[in-house]
Amino acid sequence: MVDISSAPLLALLLFLLSQTQILPATSAGGNETDILSLLQLKSTLIDPLGALSSWNQTLHFCQWQGVTCNNETEQRVTQIDLKLNQLSGSISPHIGNLSFLTHLILNNNTISGEIPPEIGRLTRLQNLQLLSIHFNNFTGNFPSCFGNVSSLQAISAARNQVHLNVAYNNFTGRIPESISNATNLQVFTMLQVVNVGMNNFSGVLPHSISNYSELSFVLDLSGNRLSGRIPEEVGNLVNLGQLDLSNNMLSGSIPSSIGRCIHIQPATAAGGNETDRIQNNNLTGKIPSNIGNGTKLLHVWLEGNHLEGEIPPSFGKCQDLSALSLGENELSGEIPVEILNLPALGLVFNLSWNRLSGRIPDEVGNLVNLGELDLSNNMLSGSIPSNLGKCVRLETLNLMGNLLQGPVPSSLRELKGLEILDLSRNNLSGEVPDFLQEFTSLVTLNLSYNHFQGPLSTQGVFRNATKALVMGNNELCGGMPEFGLPKCSVESSRKGGLSTIVKIIISVVSCLLGLIALLSFLYFRFLRKKTKDPEAASPFTGNTLLGTTYHNLLQATDEFSSANLLGAGSYGSVYKGLIAIDDNTKMFVAVKVLNLQHARAFKSFVAECEVLKNIRHRNLVKLLTVCSGIDFQGNDFKALVYEFMVNGSLEEWLHPGLLDEHETGRREELSVLQRLNIAIDVGTALDYLHNDSGVPVVHCDLKPSNILLDVNMMGHIGDFGLAKFLPQVALSSPATSSSIGVRGTVGYSAPEYGMGSDVSTSGDVYSYGILLLEMFLGRRPTDETFRDGLNLHNFAAALGDNAAEIIGLIVVPGREEDNSSRSSHDHSKKEKQKVLMEAMVSIIQIGVECSNEMPRERMSISDAATKLAAVRDKLVKAGM
Missing domain, CATH: 3.80.10.10 (Ribonuclease Inhibitor)
Incomplete structure (x- = not known):
């Protein structure tokens, strides 16, 4: 100074x-x-x-x-x-x-x-050529004045190249259209990089993007807040080496003109990678079929959008493609064989979190250079192809959350470089392969929730219960004590397991038990006295459905086609079906086919029958009929047939894009009032189960995926496979010990269940509180941000009465909040905003009180439903 x-x-x-004011340049x-x-x-x-x-x-x-x-x-x-x-x-x-x-x-x-806009007032400038400001912390609007400096040749000249590089600042506002006036910047023959990534630019992509047709290496607009459609003019960038539009809010479909960018040259020292990065946006529609015209493409990253339709086989033309990531979309159909013949596909092949069906093609073995294969959370069926063992360079193999069955092929013993192997949540069976203990590079091995059986090794990765996960395989035995598995009997220790004769005997006994259970069910159903409510006296819609057979259900579901699959779990799979009531009437139903290979599936079948034959409520899923018999191969077959819920599960509405939606088009977001109505529906149903259904019933597995929505968006509780009738003495205070183990799902299950306490109605109340917080704060209880003692309950409790912060956290502000904030001077709008903020505070407080750690400190479900109804009344009176 x-x-x-x-x-x-x-x-x-x-x-x-x-x-004084700044002196004019003249x-x-x-x-x-x-x-x-x-x-x-x-x-x-x-x-x-x-x-x-x-x-x-x-x-x-x-x-x-x-x-x-x-x-x-x-x-x-x-x-x-x-x-x-x-x-x-x-x-x-x-x-x-x-x-x-x-x-x-x-x-x-x-x-x-901010960068002073006065720079643009230097109208006398001839020789302005370089503005180097990278690696600072500039904020505010990106000055439109740069577009008036026609002699500008470089902004941030990294490595003595001509770049437009203002990345890693905090610029806000729109990318100015006037930037196209800097003609020397556009046509400068050495121009290689335009990088304005990792700022806070908003607005839409300017159509003048086509003026950069000479751009030869990188156009990076990632990590901003750009919205609207990708302009069709992007196809004019025929020399483009890398297009990065990732981590924005772009919508609409990918323009078909992108297929014209076919003259991509090999990368040089400029750092160019022949890459399309458009991941983590809001793109919809199909992937253009001509995207494979960019035959020089090296990397394609399109994950985290809402793309639908089939994967274009034209990707198979991209012989240099080394990374293809299409995860977290809504893609359907089968995996194109053409992609599996790409010789250079070596970095990553990611199709996770889509709706892909069919088998994993044997051609997957052609990807001999691949390092990461992620096909998780789809609807892939059949067995794991043995050819997968040819992919000897794999470091990550993730097949979790599919419908794969059969044993793990012995050919996988060749994948000794694996660091992550996840086969969980499938229908795999047989013994856990011994060769896995020889995989010294394994960091994570997840075999949980399958049907593996027999003794578990105590060597290699199986010596560490934090590296190897095997829960949910109820026929496993042995292993390290940390796994908590039963000791192996002499018979189960033998290779090959049970003999064929023993299996036949068990199968016959299972059939007899199933037949007895069905006859008992029908007997008590017809002997049951009618109550005053005619609907309550009849657990089924019509007697004509009682005769439903395996053949009927096979026809109704198109032979249990993957196209009709609504979801799958440990105990079975649910299919959409169209079933005949009479000669002139058909109705859609949901058919839950039990996976009888699972030890608890039969118990789940009996539990649902017992519960749903005795209770009836408008907010409970209706059981229409049951089917117990054998299939065409002579195997036991058991299924439950429910009323079909056209709007799917609450899970699909709270977290769209992560689960299968089974309907075309994007779903609209739930408004605050819709969420509140559903919460009241669920609370009312729980109140009925706990207090008004005769013998109290505890659901034991309340979570968004078990809340189904009908055509009017009314909530219905479903999946009573873990439900339990309670004696009056066990209503609200859990016993101090239990022989049934943990009930429910991690994150939603009451903490006392994990300590051995028996089930109680207060356990359902805890799950309801967590569900309520998830619905209005938009975070799962298993969110990765919750660690070191922090959980959803503590997070919500810490918000207290801070209504403004709660409003900011809600995933769907709803039309109410938008209208309230636009007209702050309008008295009625202010009043609506005040009512909304008070309502949000009340809802979160109810969720916190229901999910207290100590059962005796939780609010009763009756009080919770009553208070939520009062909140709804206030919102309705305010005109929301």
């Missing part, structure tokens, strides 16, 4: 200058204007290293560090170079008076604030 006491005249000039002033502008620039910068110590009256300003003048005659400032000086503070707008400036180099400091 200038010492004012030693330079009174200079200080006076600075004071006067600070009190004003006279010469050297005096330059020196005053430099001193004003110094006054707004913080200089911990003393880099600006020479900027004082003892030296001529052309000799100041970092300052360059044009010649000895004019002595006007043409360049300021202050890079790598740890400067902070801000840039003074008086820099706009340096009318001869051609180079401004401020990169690799920590300067913050």
Whole structure:
């Protein structure tokens, strides 16, 4: 800073200058204007290293560090170079008076604030060529003035190349259309990179993007807040090496013109990768079938959108493709064989979290160079192809959450470089292969929730219960004590397991038990006295469905086609079916086919029959009939037939894109009032189960996927496979011990269940509280942010009465909040906003009180449903 006491005249000039507007670039002033502008620039910068110590009256300003003048005659400032000086503070707008400036180099400091728009007022500039400001902390709107500087050739000249590079700042506002006026920047023959990623730019992509047709390597707009459609003009970028539009809010479909970008050249030292990155947006529609025209593509990243339809086989034309990631979309159909013949596919092949069906093609063995294969959370069926053992370079193999069956093929013993192997949540069977204990690189092995049987090894990865996960395989035995498996009998220790004769005997006994259970069920159903409510007396819609056979259900579901699959779990799979009531009437139903290979599936079948034959409520899923018999191969067959819920599960509405929706088009977001109505429906049904159904019933597995929505968006509780009738003494206080183990699902299950307590109605209340918090805060109880003792309950409790913060957290602000915030001066809108904020606080408080850790401290379900109904009344009266 200038010492004012030693330079009174200079200080006076600075004071006067600070009190006036910036001098126009055309004003006279010469050297005096330059020196005053430099001193004003110094006054707004913080200089911990003393880099600006020479900027004082003892030296001529052309000799100041970092300052360059044009010649000895004019002595006007043409360049300021202050890079790598740890400067902070801000840039003074008086820099706009340096009318001869051609180079401004401020990169690799920590300067913050906005870039002064006065730079654009230097209309006399001929030789402005370089503005280097990268690796700072600039904020605010990106100045549109840059578009008026027609001589501009480079912004941030990294590696002596001509780049438009303003990445990793905090710029906001829109990308100015006027940038296209900088014609030298557009057509400069060495232009290689345009990088404005990792800022906060908003608005839509300008159509003038087509002016960068000479751009030869990188267009990076990632990590901003861009919305709207990708302009069709993107197809004019025929020389593009990398297109990165990831992590924005782009919508609409991928333009078909993208297939015209076919002249992609190999990467050079510029760092170009022939890449399409459009992941983590809101794109819909189909992937263009001509996307494979970009035959030089190396990487394609489209995950995290809402793309639908089949995967284009034209990807098979991209012989240089080394990474293809299409996960977290709504793609359907089978895996194209053409992709599996790509010789260069070596980095990653990710199709996870889609709706793909059919078998995993044997051609997957052609991907001999692949490092990561992720096909998880689809509806793939059949066995694991033995050819997969040819992919010897695999480090990650994730097949979890499918319908795969049969044993693990022995050919997988060749995949010794695996670090992650996840086969969980399938229908795999047989013994756990011994060769897995030889995989020394394994960090995670997940075999849970399958039907593996026999003894578990105690060697290799199986010595560590944190690396190997085997829960949900009820026929496993042995292993390390940490796994908690039963000891193996002499018979189960033998290779091959039970003999064929024993299996036949067990099968016959199972059939007899199933027949007895069915006859008992029908007997008690017809002997049961009718109550005053006619609907309550009849657990089925009509007696004609009681005769439903395996053949009927096979026809109704198109032979249990994967196209009709609604969901799958450990105990069975649910299919959509169209079944005949009579000669003229058909109705849609949901058919739950029990997986009788699971030890508890039969118990689940009996439990649902017992519960649903005795209870009836408008907010409970209706059981229409049951089917118990044998299939065409002579195997036991058991199924439950329910009323079909056209709007699927609450899970699919709370977290769209993560689960199968089985309907075309994107679903609208649930409004606050819709969420509240569903919460009241569920609370009312629980109140009936606990207090008004005769013998109290505990559901034991309340969660979003078990809440089904009908055509009117009314909530219905389903899946009573874990339900239990309670004696009156066990209503609200759980017993101190239990022989049944943990009930429910992790995150939703009451904490006392994990400590061995028996089930109680308060356990359902805990699950309901967690469900309520998830519905209105948008976070799963298993969210990865909850760690080190923090959980959804504690997180919500910490919010307290901070309504504004709660409103900000809700995943769906709803139309109510938008309308409230737009007209802050409108009294009625303010009143609505006030009512909404009070309602949100009340709802979260009810969720917190229901999910207290101690059962005796939880709110009763009757009180919770009553209070939520009162909140709804206030919202309705306010016109929401």
